[in-house]
Amino acid sequence: MFKNLLIYRLAETWQPDLDALVEAADAATFIPCGATQPISAGWVAPRGRAHGSLVESIGGHWLLRLMVEQKVLPGSVVKRRIDEMAERIEADTGRKPGKKQRKDMKDQAQLELLPQAFTKQLGLPVWIAPQEGLLMIDAASTARADEVITLLTKGLAGFSIEPIHTALAPATAMAGWLLAGATRPGEGEMPEAAIEPPAVFTIDRDCELKAPDVSKSVVRYARHPLDTEEVRSHIEQGKRPTRLALTWNGRVSFVLTEQMVLKKIEFLDGVQENTPSAGRDGDDGFDADAAIATGELIRLIPDLLDALGGEQKPGLFEASATATPTTMPMTTPAAPAKTSVSADAPPWE
Structure with missing residues (x-):
């Protein structure tokens, strides 16, 4: 769903x-x-x-x-049409089209090709x-x-x-959870930035860490233990988690991003056991899937907000290294962006 x-x-x-x-x-x-x-x-x-x-x-x-x-128009097809038009103009006038004229030719080429586009x-x-x-x-x-x-x-x-604001930015919370998990018994006190993850969440085995400096270096772990000295070292050197795989209550797994977006949502075994109509075709199947998805996620969301320090009204939080406002994407409705027609970058990719 x-x-x-x-x-x-x-x-x-x-x-x-x-x-x-x-x-x-x-x-x-x-x-x-x-x-x-x-x-x-x-x-x-x-x-x-x-x-x-x-x-x-x-x-x-x-x-x-x-x-x-x-509509999808490959850039190479549009360019070929522009080149054909430019050659015709040069043959007729003896001069090559200028930059502004080529821009107008591009608009004309797209208009001509759109009816044939996939x-x-x-x-x-x-x-x-x-x-x-x-x-x-x-x-x-x-x-x-x-x-x-x-x-x-x-x-x-x-x-x-x-916008939704939380006391902890997701990257700050994820770094704290990883540091807490990588602290070994007998090492003494946990690092100051370490945060014990809430009991309802467990850390899985996928993570992405990025350096905020000009190097923009990235480390990705897939199906790999994250409670290691190596992960801890990356964080202590300044890399910040941008994605972290989590499981909520043993029922829903997902990847949390630094923008507090949930990706790769998956309902785990056992979630559908008490829903007899789950998996059926037609209306019964849709109703069951919708009830499961909304029922589980509407309980997960407040737990996630609590894990990030709780939802707070703007202006009520204190800015610090461990308490930073997290603004959810899109705070006000925006007009649709100007769209270019190209197969190289469809809007949903």
């Missing part, structure tokens, strides 16, 4: 209204790209059923799905927890999440989100 999770706090000034959400989604239904349209975004049925409901309410949680479609689609699951005041988006980047928030802002009067 969810592979990644970007978490946002709904502003207290906006009162969730299911009927208004349904109306807004119906007004922004997904329509595929037109012949010369480079990108299109809109809502589709979360169940994947044609003409199905665009908003599903399951156990008090609201589920949507944003579909983004983009398209790529990306579906983004969206989850609103009105009682908890949270918005979650299954996206690999904040750029994709921006499109969701922009569409919700356009369709819902007064809709806005606020």
Whole structure:
């Protein structure tokens, strides 16, 4: 159901209204790209059923799905077309096109080629927890999440989100947990920066450490013990954890990033045992999967915030080496970024 999770706090000034959400989604239904349209975004049925409901309410949680479609034009194809146009101009006028003229030729070439271009689609699951005041988006980047928030802002009067602040930055907390795990019995007191991880979280075997200096050196561990002197040495030399694999309550594994994004979410064995309809096809399967995902993650999120020192209102934290504000990605809705049509860098990669 969810592979990644970007978490946002709904502003207290906006009162969730299911009927208004349904109306807004119906007004922004997904329509595929037109012949010369480079990108299109809109809502589709979360169940994947044609003409199905665009908003599903399951156990008090609201589920949507944003579909983004983009035309893909390889850069080499566009360049070849520009070169053809430039050769024709040079043959007719006896001079090569200038920089500004080539820019205009690029726009013209893209417009000509768009009707023949292939398209790529990306579906983004969206989850609103009105009682908890949270918005979650299954996206690999904040750029994709921006499109969701922009569409919700356009369709819902007064809709806005606020950043989530925690007393500890994720990188600070992750470094502290790793230092505590690498401290051997009999070594005396743990390093000052060491932090015992909360009992509900266990550290797994994947980690990424980066140096903040100009070297930008990176060390990655995959399926490797992290309670080692080597890991501790990297941290003491100044490298900061940017990704760390964790397991919550033996039920959900994920990778926490320095931006407090949850990636590679996986529900472990035993989570579905008490849900008879789990794994079924059709509506029963969707309802069961949605109930499991939202039920588990809505309990994981507050535990994660507590592990990072607790959620705090802006201005209430003290800046220090061990207590720094963590601002969640995307604090205010932004207009969609200008999009270039290229196969080299699709928007979802």
